[in-house]
Amino acid sequence: MERLIEFERRNLEASGATRAEVFSKIRKLSEFYALFLEQRRLPGAIVGERPDLASVWNDAPGHQYGRSAQFLHQLQAIDPGSAWAAVKVPTLVLWGDADIVMHRADHERLANIVNSNGAGLAQFHVIAGADHGLVVRRPEGGPAFAARAVDLTLEFLRRL
Secondary structure (H helix, E strand, O other): OHHHHHHHHHHHHHHOOOHHHHHHHHHHHHHHHHHHHHOOOOHHHHHHHOHHHHHHOOOOOOEEOOEEHHHHHHHHHOOHHHHHHOOOOOEEEEEEOOOOOOOHHHHHHHHHHHHOOOOOOEEEEEEOOOOOOOEEEOOOOOEEEOHHHHHHHHHHHHHO
């Protein structure tokens, strides 16, 4: 829930929305996500009961962001901090600097959590020009998996 609200805030601010518009939409999103994710309700049912929240939802009755409510309910139930805190094996963390879904700080935090279990367990690398899927644009314009990500992964595996 926290991540989705942060994502929305970042997009609103980048769109040029005023502070008042950002505040208003984030307040509605917080209410919507508390009902949707914490209470595990379906978006369509929420909006049916709370038409004032309709402006923050624009998907099918059982979906948000093209993902099923069930998937997002399951994701909300995960405690990723505890899971990552249990990792005590070498970990490669890659982040593309063109990623609009996750922040660099999220990846750095993950590496720091793993490294708190053992110095040097996690390596963090930035892949220039890569998006969330570690895809870059070729000079001719087409997409390609970032060669740097492949190189770093092979190097990491060789050291294991």
